[in-house]
Ligand SMILES: NC(=O)C1=CN([C@@H]2O[C@H](COP(=O)(O)OP(=O)(O)OC[C@H]3O[C@@H](n4cnc5c(N)ncnc54)[C@H](O)[C@@H]3O)[C@@H](O)[C@H]2O)[C@@H](O)CC1
């Protein structure tokens with residue numbers, strides 16, 4: 001079962017893997033034509049009713065695959081209003097092939113005559129709200145036709161995310177849906193088949209640039225809508241928490257706080273005026289800081305534990321005491337990871353170990369990425385956390401869903417890149433589900449490293465990543 005958002009992610013991931021959308025449309029159209037052949041014999045008359053998006057485009061393609069039939073393509077609206085390049089190209093191809101195509105500019109004038117089969121390709125996953133005109137009247141005409149109705153992807157008027165309708169919808173006898181079943185289709189009184197359109201499994205398995213579609217920036221947003229991140233760390237090290245917090249800002253968080261021992265507060269602040277520093281009494285985090293931390297954390301969307309914290313027992317005890325009383329979202333990295341296997345917490349945890357740290361948490365690893373993915377998945381389920389296990393292929397799993405990330409390069413073994421990753425993941429966890437936050441965190445951090453190396457060659461340092469994060473996340477040129 002796949003939602004339309006998820007479908008858009010997978011579609012763009014396929015494109016990133018070298019399978020362009022035009023090719024997918026060719027396969028969709030082919031699958032729709034195959035469904036027609038299963039319903040009607042050669043020579044039968046087929047009326048294809050097409051919208052101006054890619055759903056209509058699928059039917060333009062299908063028409064080319066139905067040369068043994070008496071095909072008429074009806075486009076609802078003017079050809080200039082076809083909304084995508086590939087649908088338009090396939091419309092133009094119909095003219096050159098001299099396939100009977102008509103434009104319906106007045107919805108009341110749609111005349112299907114008496115076809116042997118109607119194909120509904122008005123709207124697919126791109127529908128929003130109740131059918132407008134001319135689609136609404138065309139749906140009535142289709143429903144009144146005295147012949148089988150085949151819907152392409154989803155019956156027009158049915159919301160592909162909920163399976164619900166707000167107004168009139170096409171009553172289909174049969175649905176050929178693509179790649180995976182859409183929600184609600186099973187509840188319809190229709191025969192549903194899933195057409196394989198050649199989207200590789202890798203488009204769902206690997207994190208690719210399509211995953212970035214999960215991050216949308218609403219132009220009405222206010223400060224704080226994209227998250228407040230608190231990084232808890234510092235003491236023995238000061239650069240690490242500053243890196244993590246700056247990475248959170250660079251990847252979209254609105255505010256980044258660093259809670260660190262007062263003895264290093266000035267030094268941490270000195271790295272950047274963009275950070276808000278919250279000094280904690282003492283030289284190392286300890287249990288006396290927990291109440292203060294809980295109070296600050298209650299105003300945050302995500303807390304990142306670990307960068308530069310050190311492994312002093314009293315600091316780890318403080319992390320444990322914090323998590324026992326915390327019910328929000330936390331990213332746990334570095335030495336703080338040791339606390340996770342034994343802590344009783346209601347918090348939502350995203351843990352970012354490298355393979356050595358995973359083993360000290362009690363997990364096991366394997367050289368083969370697929371084997372490793374299986375091991376990580378069962379360990380995430382056992383701990384009831386989301387794991388992002390760093391490696392040449394990062395493995396991300398919440399115990400049910402498991403992804404692999406291939407961005408990044410050997411130049412990133414340098415110190416501090418893990419702190420950047422924790423900060424990016426913290427920013428993502430403010431606005432996304434943990435599995436998506438961790439997957440996009442891994443992808444973005446690695447992509448930033450790849451951009452730096454493409455530009456400058458090896459020899460990158462962690463601060464270089466900060467400058468490349470925006471490009472990794474938002475640049476159009478990232479391919
Ligand atoms: N991987 C994919 O996502 C693939 C998608 N394909 C096809 O592309 C379809 C999605 O295409 P699009 O995203 O272009 O969307 P659609 O073709 O479903 O609809 C988009 C058009 O509908 C209009 N519209 C939206 N809501 C409306 C309403 N309530 N009343 C009237 N008009 C409305 C929009 O203005 C837009 O012009 C899928 O359903 C499928 O058929 C296939 O071609 C290939 C692969």
Ligand SMILES: [K+]
Nearest residue numbers: 120123154156
């Ligand atoms: K449709």
